Amino acid sequence: MTYKGHFIKHTRVTKERPVLLLLDNHCSHLSVDTLNLTKDSGVVMLSFPPHCSHRLQPLDLSVYNPFKKYVAAAQDGWMRSHPAQTMSIYAIPQIAATALPSAATAANICSGFKVNGIALFNQHVFGSSDYLSSFVTDKPVP
Numbered sequence: 764m765t766y767k768g769h770f771i772k773h774t775r776v777t778k779e780r781p782v783l784l785l786l787d788n789h790c791s792h793l794s795v796d797t798l799n800l801t802k803d804s805g806v807v808m809l810s811f812p813p814h815c816s817h818r819l820q821p822l823d824l825s826v827y828n829p830f831k832k833y834v835a836a837a838q839d840g841w842m843r844s845h846p847a848q849t850m851s852i853y854a855i856p857q858i859a860a861t862a863l864p865s866a867a868t869a870a871n872i873c874s875g876f877k878v879n880g881i882a883l884f885n886q887h888v889f890g891s892s893d894y895l896s897s898f899v900t901d902k903p904v905p
Contacts, residue, residue, distance in 0.1 A: 771804045778805040788813045818893060825875030826867050833862035
């Protein structure tokens with residue numbers, strides 16, 4: 764099952780009860796099979812413009828950046844409590860398990876959708892200059 768099939772199954776989407784799926788602009792989201800599957804199921808796919816994900820992706824803004832900071836703090840703590848030891852890959856899961864609950868809070872997740880204007884919808888959250896980098900790679904209409 765594809766991840767979109769997984770999404771369809773767990774959201775219980777129908778054409779009568781459509782669901783919006785926000786995506787980055789990666790080419791893997793653009794196959795004909797995927798587009799047909801989502802359209803037939805009631806999923807409305809909306810892709811962010813290229814080179815704008817740093818401003819638009821909700822979890823990048825509000826969860827992953829704090830997660831990186833919490834991981835760095837947990838790594839510092841590990842190094843202080845294990846002087847003269849080399850951190851191995853076996854320490855990483857505990858470090859991530861310590862950091863993730865602090866970063867992936869409901870408040871942080873909701874904040875990510877608010878600061879980029881997705882929920883509550885705010886079409887004026889960005890100015891036209893915020894999208895200039897996407898014009899570099901815009902594909903001309905054939």
